[in-house]
Amino acid sequence: MKGHHIKIIIAFCILILSAVPAVAQSDWPNRPVTIIVPAGAGGGTDQTARMLAKRLKEKFGQPFNIVNQGQGSGVVGIRSIADSEPDGYSLGVIYNFAHYLPMGQANLSVRDFTAIAQYNFDPAGFHVHADSDWRSLPEALDAIKADPTAYSIACGGGCGGSWPIAVLTLFDKWGIDLEQLKMIPGQGAAAALQDLAAGGMDVVPSSVAEAGPLIAAGRIRGLAVFGGQRLSAFPNVPTLEELTDIKLPLGAWRGLVGPAGLPDGISAKLEKAMQEIVSSDDWRLEMAERGFGVQWRSITEFEAFMLQQQCEVRAILEDFSL
C-alpha cells in the first residue's frame, strides 16, 4: 500500500516536471534564471555579468544567478552553455571562442548558441617595455618584419584568443612572416604584463585597461590602441588608424547568449531588456568607471558578427600553424 503511494507521488512529480517547459514559454520568466559565466569570480567577464544580472533582475522580477565555470580556459563553461536546455532558464555570457575548434580544444561553433545581445567591446592595445627602443608602432612593426624570430610576443592566454588574433592580423597586413614569429602562450594577460615589466617579453597585446596600472607606473608603454578612436581614459595612446591607415577594429567582446534553439519569444524579450540596459546612462557610467568599453549589437547583428569573426579567426590560425 505504502509503496504504491510513493510510486504515484513520483509519477506525479515527473508529470509536473515534464509539464514545466511547455508552460514556461508564455510567462517566462516565472522562476530564477541561471547565467553561466565561463570565467572565474572577480575578472572582467564575471564583473560585467554581475552588473547585467542585477539589472535583468530589476527588469524581469526574477533573480538572475551567476554560476562561474572558468575551468580549462573557459572551455568547460562555454560547453555547458551550449549543452543546457533551451528553455530560457539557462543563459550565458560568451566571448571570443572561435579558436577552440581549430586548436583542437573543443568542438564549438556559433551554431551551438542563440545570439541575444553584445554589450561590450574592448579594443586591443600594443604594449612594450618602458625601456624599449621602439618609440612608435611602425618602428616596432618594421623591426619585427626585419627579424621575426628575434622577439618574444605574448599571447596572454592561448594563441587563438582575442589579443593574439588582433596582433597576428596586424602583422599579416604589415607583411610579417607569421610562421617565424615567437608567439608565447601563457595564463592570461595579467601574467604576461608582469613578465613584460620584468623584461622577459618584448610585446604584450591586451586591453589598455588591464595594462593601465603598469602604464601609469611608467613600467610599460602603450604604442597603439586598435581601431580609430582614442580611449577617454588613455588619451595619450594613439590609435592604429592615426599611425598606419590600417582599419582593424579588433579586440575582445562579450555578449549574452542562450543555447541553440532558444524560443524566439524569449530571446526577443531579452533583446529588448538588454537594449534598454545597454543604452541607459547608469550602465555606461559603471562600465566606463571599471574600464570596459560599451558596444551594442542586436540579435541579428551579433549573430552575423560572431559568424564573420569565426571565419576570420579560423583563416588566420591556418596561416599561423602552432
Place this chain on the structure above:
Amino acid sequence: MVILDAFMSLLTPMTLLVMLASAIYGLSVGAIPGFTASMAVALVVPVSYFLDPIPALAGVVTLAAMAIFAGDIPGALLRIPGTPASAAYVDESYLMTQRGEAELALGTGLICSAIGGVFGALVLIIAAPSLAEIALQFTSFEYFWLACLGLTAAIGVSVGHPAKGAISLFLGLAIAMIGLDPVAGLPRFTFGRPELVGGLGFIPVLIGLFAVSQILRFSLSPDVDNNLHKSAQRAPVTGLLSGVLSHVRRLKWSIMRGCGIGTVVGAIPGAGADIAAYISYASAKALSKQRDVFGTGTLDGIAPATAANNASVGGALVPATVFGIPGDSLTAIVIGILYMKGLNPGPMVFLLKADLIYAVFIAFLIANIMIIPLGFLAIRLFRHIVSIPRTVLMPLVLAACIVGSFAVENTTFAVTTMLVMGVVGFYMEENGIPLAPAILGVVLGPLLEEMFLTSLIKSSGSLSAFFERPLAGAIGAVVIALWLLPVLLAGRRFVIRYWSKS
C-alpha cells in the same frame, strides 16, 4: 598623518560591524573542511556590491586572514585541512591531537598565525612599493626555478621513505597533467570527455585525498582516535596560554623565518599561502638541530609554516595593490572588488586615494590582531567537535565536502572527482605513501611546466638562458646546491667510512 586619517576612517560602526561579521564568517568557513578562503571571498563578492568601499574591503581582508587560520582547526582535530594552506603541517598537528595536545597545537598555531599576519600587514604598510619592486623582477626563468624550489620542498615535507614521497609527488604531477596543457592549450588525457578538459579541480582533489580518505578510514575502524575525547576535556584556555608562549619564545627565530618566507612567497605573483607553508616547513626541517622530531607531531614544524601562510596574505596584497597583479586566486578576487569600488590598483592609488588604500591595509593589520581573541573562542567552540560521536560527525563532514567541491566548481563532475580521489587517498595512506607531496605536485606541476616551456620558447631552446639573468642564476644556483648537497654529504660519509676501515 595619512595613516592616522586612515585609521580614523575605520572607526565607524558600520565598518566595525562588517569586520566582525566577516571575521565570524571567515572563521566558520575556514573551519569547515572543503571550504577554502578563496571560496569564502568569492561568495561575498555579490554582497560587497552594496557596501561602501571601506567596509567592503576591510571585510574582505578580515575574512581572508581569519579563514587561513581557521583552516588549521579541522586539520588538527580531524586531520582534514580546512583550506589548502594548512595541508603542509596537517599530519604534525593531528599527531599532537592524538597525544591529547590539540589545544597546544592550535593555540601555538593561532599565536603564530597572528604573528605572521601582523608581520605581513606591517610589511605591506611600510614597504609595499619597494617589495613590489622585487616581485616585478620575476620573468618566466625565475618562476621556473621557484617552482623547482617548491618541488624540492616536497621531498623535505614528506615523512618516511623518500621513495614513497616521490611516488606521491609524481602522482600529484600526473593528476595535474589532465586537461588542457598550460602552454599550447591542447587537451591531454581527456579521453574525449568534455568534463576532463578543465582538468581535475584542485579543491575536489584536496578534499578527496584528505577528507574523504579520512572518512573511509574511520568507517572501516570506528574505534581509533579515543584519545581525542580526552583532549577535548583538557586544560582551560587560560592555563594554556602560558604553555603556548614558552614554545613561541623557544621557536622565535624559526617563526620569524617563516614570516619572511611567507611574505616574500606571497608577494610573488602565482605563489600563494599553500606554497609558502610548504617551503617554510621544509626549510624549518632542513635547518633544525632536531630533525628527527619532524613527522612525530611537533610544534617546530607547525609554528613556522602557519606563520608563513598568514604572512603570505599580506605579501600577496603587495603586487595586487601596487600593480594590479594577483598574487594568488584569493587576491585575484580582491582586485576585482578594488576595481568595483573605484580603487583601481596601481602606484597612483597610493597618491590619489592614499587614505582609502591605507585604511584597507590597517583593517588587515587589525584583523590579524583580532584573530587572537576570536581564534581562541573558535578553538574552544570547535574542540567540542571531537566529542561529537564520530558516527554523527563523519556523515556531516562528508556532506560539507560534497557541497564544498560542488560549490567551487559548479559541476557534479567535481563531486565524482572528490569521491574517486578519496579512495585513492585511502589506499595511499594504507601503503604508507604520504599525501602532502601529491598536493604540492598538483599545485606546482602546471606552473613548472608552463614556465619551463615558455622560457624555452623565449630562448629558442637554449638551456643556458636559465642562468643568464642574475636573479634566475642565483635562485637556480641555490636549487642545484640543494639537489647536490645530499649527494656530496653521502659521498663524504662514504669516503670517511672507507678511510677509517682501511
